[in-house]
Amino acid sequence: MGLSVRLLKKVKGFVLDVEWEIEDELAILFGGSGSGKSMTLQLIAGLMEPEAGFIRSNGNVFFDKAAGINISPQERSLGYVFQDRILFPHMTVRGNIAYGLKNASRFEKEERVKKMIKLFHLQGLEEMSPSEISGGQKQRVALARALIGRPKALLLDEPFSALDNPLRLEMRRLLQEIRVEFQIPVILVTHDVFEAYTMGNQVIVYSDGKVVERGTPGEIFHLRAGLEIEKILAFSSSK
Amino acid sequence: MGVAVAYLLATKDFKGKELLDVLFTLPLVLPPTVTGYYLIILFGRNGFMGKLIYEWTGWSIMFTWYAATLASFVVALPLMIKTTRAAIESVDKNLINASYTLGHSEFETALRVTLPLAKMGILAGAVLSFARAMGEFGATLMIAGNIPGKTDTMPLSIYAHASSGDWSKANVMVIFFSLMSGLFLYIANRFTKRII
Numbered sequence: 001m002g003l004s005v006r007l008l009k010k011v012k013g014f015v016l017d018v019e020w021e022i023e024d025e026l027a028i029l030f031g032g033s034g035s036g037k038s039m040t041l042q043l044i045a046g047l048m049e050p051e052a053g054f055i056r057s058n059g060n061v062f063f064d065k066a067a068g069i070n071i072s073p074q075e076r077s078l079g080y081v082f083q084d085r086i087l088f089p090h091m092t093v094r095g096n097i098a099y100g101l102k103n104a105s106r107f108e109k110e111e112r113v114k115k116m117i118k119l120f121h122l123q124g125l126e127e128m129s130p131s132e133i134s135g136g137q138k139q140r141v142a143l144a145r146a147l148i149g150r151p152k153a154l155l156l157d158e159p160f161s162a163l164d165n166p167l168r169l170e171m172r173r174l175l176q177e178i179r180v181e182f183q184i185p186v187i188l189v190t191h192d193v194f195e196a197y198t199m200g201n202q203v204i205v206y207s208d209g210k211v212v213e214r215g216t217p218g219e220i221f222h223l224r225a226g227l228e229i230e231k232i233l234a235f236s237s238s239k
Numbered sequence: 240m241g242v243a244v245a246y247l248l249a250t251k252d253f254k255g256k257e258l259l260d261v262l263f264t265l266p267l268v269l270p271p272t273v274t275g276y277y278l279i280i281l282f283g284r285n286g287f288m289g290k291l292i293y294e295w296t297g298w299s300i301m302f303t304w305y306a307a308t309l310a311s312f313v314v315a316l317p318l319m320i321k322t323t324r325a326a327i328e329s330v331d332k333n334l335i336n337a338s339y340t341l342g343h344s345e346f347e348t349a350l351r352v353t354l355p356l357a358k359m360g361i362l363a364g365a366v367l368s369f370a371r372a373m374g375e376f377g378a379t380l381m382i383a384g385n386i387p388g389k390t391d392t393m394p395l396s397i398y399a400h401a402s403s404g405d406w407s408k409a410n411v412m413v414i415f416f417s418l419m420s421g422l423f424l425y426i427a428n429r430f431t432k433r434i435i
Contacts, residue, residue: 042336045336045340046339046340047339047340072339073336073339073340074339074340074342074343074344075342076340077342078340079340080336080337080340082333082336082337084333086333086337088334088337088338088352088356090355090356099338099341099351100341102341102342145341146340146341149341
């Protein structure tokens, strides 16, 4: 099993109460704003603590309330790409990527950074600062930084939402490519129907802190599009 | 010390946090003579700390240049803490969280992410608090006196020259002080404007 979670968290009147599991595949957390998608990622990463439940990944227990286990975010070894303000502005592209690699010799670090720069098509940008590169390039650096340490899972919090359409398509292609290289569970949070439909192996639909549907994109958007999906789609198209 | 206290206040939630903030900020709003009075109570020969120091070493800080330094430090510290705390609080939490998820400890993150990104605010705080320390008068007079050649700081000298009618020396010092203070403010503003 790639990743298995059961999470309960109450924050200022909002209750997140979800349970799901995925294989080493790309799962989409799909839903409207404020449905608890990003909070789920923060709980999995260890940036927030659930009030009950568990988080397990390929035999590792990151959190288990009943057993009193709560591994720190530093020790969970999860790649996390945030929506915006994603790169360290005081470091170069190379520095940002290298920051994702701990406990490696200088030689090993240099080799791994070189490999990631090639894999993410960032040649020529190594010594530039984040303010000198485009939005798409920034996201590629963020992905390279998150993946250089070979994480156990990759968490993506609407990473492409600030990009224009051609760049989003390019990033989607890149994400599909790197999934071949890194066989790990990837969780992509989005409220973009096209992204949810085209990218995921599995779609988990959130509404008001709960999982209301689960299935393949075809099942979710064609075969059994329920009222919740209709509502989210109506809201997305009206924006 | 200012950076350490500011970091604690900006990033941690603990019991008594507001009280600690008030304690460190108090010299900013108290009349300097009151701050000086507290320092006498603490560091005077019969004071809480001063007595211990005197019993151990046979030495008292009172009416030495160390006392002038201590007075300047205490009145300037709140400016350093306030400015640095604001700078640390302005660092994007996502960047700090990103560092944690990349495996870096809080200490490493503070050294390599938080403090470098708050650098301009910290420098502005250092410049402002240095300017405030140079201009300290009341608390210094209370615990260091105004001993010529020993504890007569520039503000105390200006007061002494003006009192004795030596206006030419007072004028030179006042002009020098005004220019220096203006320069410090200009530098602090430049740093503040460069905060991201």
